[in-house]
Amino acid sequence: MREPGPENGDFERLMRESYRLVYQVAYSVLGNAADAEEVAQDTFLTAYRKFDSLRDADKFRPWVARASWRLALNYRRGATRAMGRDGAWMASQAACETPETQASDREFEARLRAQVELLPEKLKAVVLLIGVEGMDVRTVAGILGIPEGTVRSRLHLARRQLLREVTR
Amino acid sequence: MKGCARWKEAIADCALGKTPEPDLAAHLAICPQCENALRESRATAARIDEALERGAAVEPPLYGPERVMARVHRQEHVRARWRWAIGSAMAAIAIVIVLWVRSPAPKANVSALSTWRSPTQWLLRPPVAAAWATRPRLGEGFFKIKSPGEIHAR
Numbered sequence: 001m002r003e004p005g006p007e008n009g010d011f012e013r014l015m016r017e018s019y020r021l022v023y024q025v026a027y028s029v030l031g032n033a034a035d036a037e038e039v040a041q042d043t044f045l046t047a048y049r050k051f052d053s054l055r056d057a058d059k060f061r062p063w064v065a066r067a068s069w070r071l072a073l074n075y076r077r078g079a080t081r082a083m084g085r086d087g088a089w090m091a092s093q094a095a096c097e098t099p100e101t102q103a104s105d106r107e108f109e110a111r112l113r114a115q116v117e118l119l120p121e122k123l124k125a126v127v128l129l130i131g132v133e134g135m136d137v138r139t140v141a142g143i144l145g146i147p148e149g150t151v152r153s154r155l156h157l158a159r160r161q162l163l164r165e166v167t168r
Numbered sequence: 169m170k171g172c173a174r175w176k177e178a179i180a181d182c183a184l185g186k187t188p189e190p191d192l193a194a195h196l197a198i199c200p201q202c203e204n205a206l207r208e209s210r211a212t213a214a215r216i217d218e219a220l221e222r223g224a225a226v227e228p229p230l231y232g233p234e235r236v237m238a239r240v241h242r243q244e245h246v247r248a249r250w251r252w253a254i255g256s257a258m259a260a261i262a263i264v265i266v267l268w269v270r271s272p273a274p275k276a277n278v279s280a281l282s283t284w285r286s287p288t289q290w291l292l293r294p295p296v297a298a299a300w301a302t303r304p305r306l307g308e309g310f311f312k313i314k315s316p317g318e319i320h321a322r
Contacts, residue, residue: 036226163212
């Protein structure tokens with residue numbers, strides 16, 4: 001006998017709880033606020049249509065995170081227009097920093113951003129997803145559909161490549 | 169320092185969180201340059217991690233969830249209209265079927281059917297066929313010949 005799943009009214013609560021995560025996952029793939037917003041919207045509409053098939057409310061968050069990842073990848077593949085990461089990516093700065101520190105940080109982040117874009121797709125996916133708030137190796141493995149050990153090794157390879165290129 | 173180049177990769181791994189191997193640990197204890205390189209690499213690795221986290225920590229628009237709910241409601245509205253339209257169409261079809269099944273079958277006009285002849289029979293019949301059908305009785309002819317008295321009497 002099927003366990004009773006979450007009520008239809010729970011959708012709004014669960015959606016509000018996981019909106020930030022879904023948006024950030026989409027943003028990690030697309031690097032663009034407008035596109036990430038569109039993908040987040042589409043993700044939740046798809047989730048709403050399939051909400052009846054969800055048996056456990058606790059699985060909603062990883063479920064929509066994975067859906068967001070896939071939709072963002074499809075969106076990126078299907079987009080014919082030039083897609084670039086907008087200025088918001090790595091643009092946030094601590095307010096207390098001095099102008100010199102800010103300039104140095106900006107330069108460092110610009111170099112890092114360029115190097116992240118040059119990473120192979122598999123490494124880039126891991127390094128961008130792991131940066132998302134609340135993401136751990138297990139969640140990333142669930143989203144990408146790969147073993148946790150593979151996530152760890154890819155993360156290590158990516159960080160090592162970034163470290164080598166940034167300090168060069 | 170030239171001999172320290174072989175420790176470069178191991179130092180990078182160590183900076184990323186790996187426990188140093190005993191031979192590297194022994195080298196670091198006697199080589200201030202490599203120890204300094206490890207310290208710098210650790211600082212850079214931490215900076216990379218911070219920057220990546222900062223890069224991903226974008227704030228979604230505040231109205232995002234409201235837009236989702238608005239689209240959900242709109243979708244529900246459209247689905248409800250479709251359900252209504254499909255339901256109405258199904259009901260109409262069901263009514264038509266019921267009426268058709270329950271209506272009495274038209275009675276066949278047996279007498280009309282028995283007298284019916286194929287029109288081709290009439291078409292094939294020559295114009296004089298009516299005359300052939302009329303057989304003269306004994307003493308009668310096909311053409312009635314009038315006497316001169318009858319003609320003149322007119």
